[in-house]
Amino acid sequence: MTTFDLVGRSGAGPRQDAAWSPRQVLITNLRAIRGRAYPRWRGMFREKSWIFFEILLPFLQTAAYVLVYRSLHAPEAYVGFVVLGGVMSAFWINVIWMMANQLWWEKSQGNLELYFAAPMSFMSILFGMALGGMVMSASRALAILLIATAVFGVTFSVQSWLLVVLVFVATLAALYGVGMVLASLFLVWGREAWHLGQALTEPVYFVSGLNFPVARLGLLGALSVGVIPLATGLDAMRQLVFSGAPFPIGTPAPAIELGILVLMAVLSTGFARWMLAAMEQRARRDGRLTIRWQ
Amino acid sequence: MTGAGTARGAGAPAGLARSAGGTGVRDSLRAFVTAARIGWRMEANWTDPILFFIYSVAKPVSAAMILVVMLAVVGGPGSAALQPFVVVGTAFWSLVTSGISGLAWSILDDRERYRMLKYIFLSPSSFLVVLLGRGVARLGVGVAGALITIGIGVVFLGVPIDITRVNWPVLLVATVLGLASVVAMALLLAAVCLQTRQESWSYPEAFAGAAFLLSGAVFPLSILPAPLQVVGLVTPLGWWIEAARRALLPGAPSGIGGAGSWLAGVANTTQPDLGWCLIALIVTGAVATLAAALVFRFSVHRAQEKGLLDLTTGS
Numbered sequence: 253m254t255t256f257d258l259v260g261r262s263g264a265g266p267r268q269d270a271a272w273s274p275r276q277v278l279i280t281n282l283r284a285i286r287g288r289a290y291p292r293w294r295g296m297f298r299e300k301s302w303i304f305f306e307i308l309l310p311f312l313q314t315a316a317y318v319l320v321y322r323s324l325h326a327p328e329a330y331v332g333f334v335v336l337g338g339v340m341s342a343f344w345i346n347v348i349w350m351m352a353n354q355l356w357w358e359k360s361q362g363n364l365e366l367y368f369a370a371p372m373s374f375m376s377i378l379f380g381m382a383l384g385g386m387v388m389s390a391s392r393a394l395a396i397l398l399i400a401t402a403v404f405g406v407t408f409s410v411q412s413w414l415l416v417v418l419v420f421v422a423t424l425a426a427l428y429g430v431g432m433v434l435a436s437l438f439l440v441w442g443r444e445a446w447h448l449g450q451a452l453t454e455p456v457y458f459v460s461g462l463n464f465p466v467a468r469l470g471l472l473g474a475l476s477v478g479v480i481p482l483a484t485g486l487d488a489m490r491q492l493v494f495s496g497a498p499f500p501i502g503t504p505a506p507a508i509e510l511g512i513l514v515l516m517a518v519l520s521t522g523f524a525r526w527m528l529a530a531m532e533q534r535a536r537r538d539g540r541l542t543i544r545w546q
Numbered sequence: 547m548t549g550a551g552t553a554r555g556a557g558a559p560a561g562l563a564r565s566a567g568g569t570g571v572r573d574s575l576r577a578f579v580t581a582a583r584i585g586w587r588m589e590a591n592w593t594d595p596i597l598f599f600i601y602s603v604a605k606p607v608s609a610a611m612i613l614v615v616m617l618a619v620v621g622g623p624g625s626a627a628l629q630p631f632v633v634v635g636t637a638f639w640s641l642v643t644s645g646i647s648g649l650a651w652s653i654l655d656d657r658e659r660y661r662m663l664k665y666i667f668l669s670p671s672s673f674l675v676v677l678l679g680r681g682v683a684r685l686g687v688g689v690a691g692a693l694i695t696i697g698i699g700v701v702f703l704g705v706p707i708d709i710t711r712v713n714w715p716v717l718l719v720a721t722v723l724g725l726a727s728v729v730a731m732a733l734l735l736a737a738v739c740l741q742t743r744q745e746s747w748s749y750p751e752a753f754a755g756a757a758f759l760l761s762g763a764v765f766p767l768s769i770l771p772a773p774l775q776v777v778g779l780v781t782p783l784g785w786w787i788e789a790a791r792r793a794l795l796p797g798a799p800s801g802i803g804g805a806g807s808w809l810a811g812v813a814n815t816t817q818p819d820l821g822w823c824l825i826a827l828i829v830t831g832a833v834a835t836l837a838a839a840l841v842f843r844f845s846v847h848r849a850q851e852k853g854l855l856d857l858t859t860g861s
Contacts, residue, residue: 305746305752319770321620324620360659443588451605457608458609463612
């Protein structure tokens with residue numbers, strides 16, 4: 253009853269109640285976003301093992317790559333490249349495992365049909381997942397950034413803070429937009445989704461230049477900057493926060509990369525909306541929305 | 547999983563009781579083989595072999611390529627000399643990642659996704675045997691990835707492996723002992739995942755990534771502070787990779803020794819001989835196996851007591 257009151261239903265009858273005003277639709281969708289983001293936020297405080305396994309251990313992995321450069325007496329800016337790559341990889345991992353794979357996971361858990369039965373846009377569920385995931389990943393990324401900066405003495409030389417912030421926000425928007433597209437695809441892919449998730453980690457790290465300037469990959473690097481937000485965002489941020497570094501030329505200027513990221517974010521979100529509707533329709537037709545474990 | 551085809555009903559009451567317990571050698575072997583077949587089918591039966599092959603090798607090959615490009619970025623003769631060292635180290639490391647993930651993910655798969663864990667406990671088969679069987683499939687995928695990575699290294703990157711100069715006995719012994727150590731560590735992570743929630747999917751890889759730092763797989767341990775070098779030397783992974791790499795690449799620089807290393811200061815040699823590496827691998831592997839078995843036993847007991855065997859979570 254309280255729920256009905258919150259969205260302002262009249263209670264005059266089922267037909268009248270079913271005709272929602274724009275305000276009711278908006279409030280319900282906002283509540284769905286908050287509701288879907290909440291378990292991700294709350295989960296951070298429930299079980300603390302993630303602090304060890306998702307901050308400390310990934311930091312050690314980042315440290316291993318830093319030490320590869322140190323053992324080769326590489327310029328110190330390259331250490332910063334690795335740290336920045338370690339920070340951004342936290343978001344990519346989140347996009348792959350907690351966005352793209354999530355709908356397939358929800359299907360296996362038996363939650364998916366409840367989402368479809370509930371009176372809100374499915375995009376609200378995806379936005380909620382993205383919002384909660386961003387908060388989770390941002391906390392991890394920030395911890396890795398602070399620890400690694402302190403331990404390895406990374407020095408940042410920032411060209412424009414405003415541009416850094418804009419690029420970072422646009423990168424997250426584009427990354428989670430791609431996550432929403434993949435989520436709708438994974439909805440119908442079943443077990444292939446799991447393996448595709450595996451295949452989208454190290455290979456994407458490689459073509460995105462996670463630990464080295466992506467321009468070193470030549471044409472492959474240029475293609476990555478054009479289609480993978482992780483590559484575009486990383487390259488732009490490296491140019492902006494290590495402005496004096498010995499940087500190989502070949503990728504666009506940060507302002508142009510910001511434009512590419514904004515375009516990616518808009519296109520991917522719109523595409524995700526279309527894909528979700530198409531995939532949902534196909535999954536309904538094939539009777540795969542409630543099939544588990546395949 | 548014991549089935550009616552085992553030695554049940556042979557006439558001896560003691561044999562019958564043993565067979566009913568599902569813990570005889572034949573029962574355990576049958577459970578292991580069955581679990582391995584299930585694991586393999588779960589891994590591979592959703593697609594055609596070519597696609598499965600691409601997925602399986604993309605990860606280890608990309609991991610090696612990241613390091614190869616890092617070396618190329620820095621350039622110079624030091625980088626070129628380190629390339630074979632890095633490619634072989636990364637190839638072996640893919641076995642560590644897949645081996646550790648296999649067992650831990652089996653726990654999460656069976657508990658959270660398929661919800662079969664409690665039924666495995668109810669069956670007469672040993673849970674440990676079933677778990678080991680399930681982990682074998684992913685370890686097999688890891689072996690394929692490692693071989694392909696080395697193959698690509700030889701063909702495209704000029705890694706100088708000469709099959710007439712490879713020390714095959716040492717490579718074989720080191721690999722068998724090394725894989726046993728990987729399974730011990732995987733058991734440790736399985737014990738952790740038995741206690742934790744659904745998000746533990748990332749824990750095995752995070753653990754493997756952290757162990758990467760202390761293994762000397764892609765850079766010599768000597769550049770770490772002495773206490774971290776000691777931690778690396780008491781784990782079996784570094785000794786395994788050292789022995790296997792030097793068996794494959796005679797004359798390769800030492801990953802655990804080297805000038806200025808803690809080991810060189812203690813043992814008065816910059817490059818421990820292969821016999822020494824194998825002995826150290828046996829000792830550290832035995833300690834790791836014992837510790838993992840104890841932790842796993844404790845974890846299973848706690849999971850039964852706390853009702854964690856049918857726990858499902860979400861976020």
